[in-house]
Amino acid sequence: MTVWIRRRTEVEIAADPVPEGPLRGLRLAVKDNVDVAGLPTTAGCPDFAYTPAADAPAVAALRAAGAVVVGKTNLDQFATGLVGTRSPYGAVPNALRPEFISGGSSSGSAVAVARGEADIAVGTDTAGSGRIPAALNGIVGIKPTVGVVSTVGVVPACRSYDCVTVFAADLDLANRAMAVMAADAPDRPWPSDIRLAAPPAPVVAVFSELPELDEVWLAAFARTVAALRERGVTIVEIDPAPFLAAARLLYDGALVAERYSAVGEFVDTHPESTDPTVGSIIRAARDLPAHRLVTDLAELERLRGLAMASMAGADALLIPTAPDHPSIAEVAADPVGVNSRLGTYTNFCNLFDLCAVAVPAGTAGAAQFGVSVVARAFEDAVALDIAALVLNRRPPESAWPLATAASTELVVFGAHLRGQPLAFQLDALGARWAGPVRTAPRYRLAALDTTPPKPGVTRLPEGEAGVAVAGERWLLAPAALGRFLSALPAPMQLGAVELEDGSWTTGFGCDAAAAADGKDISEYGDWRVALRAGAVG
Secondary structure, three states: OOOEEEEEHHHHHHOOOOOOOOOOOOOEEEOOOOOOOOOOOOOOOHHHOOOOOOOOOOHHHHOOOOOOOEEEEEEOHHHOOOOOOOOOOOEEEEOOOEEEEEEOHHHHHHHHHOOOOOOEEEEEEEOOOOHHHHHHHOEEEOOOOOOOOOOOOEEEOOOOEEEEEEEEEOOHHHHHHHHHHHOOOOOOOOOOOOOOOOOOOOEEEEOOOOOOHHHHHHHHHHHHHHHHHHOOEEEEEEOHHHHHHHHHHHHHHHHHHHOOOHHHHHHOOOOHHOOOOHHHHHOOOOOOHHHHHHHHHHHHHHHHHHHHHHOOOEHHHHEEEEOOOEHHHHHHHHHHHHHHHHOOOOOOOOOOOOOEEEEEEEEEEOOEEEEEEEOEEEEEEHHHHHHHOOOOOOOOOOOHHHOOOOEEEEEEOOOOOOOOOHHHHHHHOEEEEEEEEEEEOOEEEEOOOOOOOOEEEEEOOOOOOOEEEEEEEEOOOOOHHHHHHHOOOOOEEEEEEEEEOOEEEEEEEEHHHHHHHHHEEEEEOHHHHHHHHOOOO
């Protein structure tokens, strides 16, 4: 039994230059189906091994940010499995209960982090390989939207659905690492109209039934749901049927043909090198007729339509990541059946083009229990924020999609400040609060005669004494800002605003004539302070 396929020596690690960066000095483990220059990539099969000349882009980005590769980790061979036992290098035991499985296929990466042998780890996820091991080892796993982290330099499992993922002991570090990986050129561009944050009081869907969970695991999930309700989350129930039907399609249908396309020729010509269970899955896809694949893709699209319709009005879906925690002996006795059961709540995710964040949520008996927050494509920031709520933590100030998705700043001064009556408009657009700001001391602040009350902020001509006005910075997708501007009522307008550090950004202004008619409250320099002082209205 081994976590590592190739662990680098201290001498090798010391020979690497470590650049300055946000991850400087952090120990990085890399799943051995992802290329690291100069280290063999085996994909869990020694006879398949090759030595790449370059890092996969995801690894290169992490190293450029200062992370230090400490080794390549074990996995279910060819990333085919959710158990962590299908490897000629041996099964990877769970970090906390060695007689139980680690989960797979990113088994070694998750356990390396859980045991403190790495700070962050790269994994991959096609059917749950970056979420199941996170849940069973009590750590965080982020599975991004398909394509927003490059899969170049990754041995494919199912090319259409593969994702590069990250593991860390806590959400903040996972978010930082994912921001670095995503900053590299993605395989798939971000759209201009996405949500960059979850609303303050999100609506979260849960399944009305949870098959495969016993009473102890059901109780663990119920505790998580109850805690979210106490934190202001609205819970709605939806039908799990289309999600679970799609999950079965991944292996029981013709979609498994992608696995044969990836490594089938090697498996056919090297039967002695292939894990028996992995080989049987991949070879079974060889002779599937093309019409079955077309039929299953059409069925998948039908099921996706039903599933997305059921999630209408919800910001995300909360599910148990795994339905139970089998022992290594149980997997040996029924390798296909146990693996299939483990994918109940993960297989559909990439098929439906969803993103997910897996986080620990206590225990179910003696086992680690974890849940996944699943959101629509490109709503990775929404999933991240709700995952923080599950952990009873504040959302990270900077969500990782901001490293690569286009965003536009907006500075607000009055009714759109957090807690003020029009802040909901920004929340509805998926705007992300980015902290307080102050303008340069060149402005006048007036209280306008509007409903609700609003401030008018105007820039004064050269030579006239002004004040610095307190405001807040928000980040929006470009299209969201466009919608916001189109609905902006007179006399409000958006324009260039000078901040106290000399930079310029987009912010709220006001028609000069309307501002002149308003009550001058410049002495307060802050809308909230003026409200508390009774200077408005």
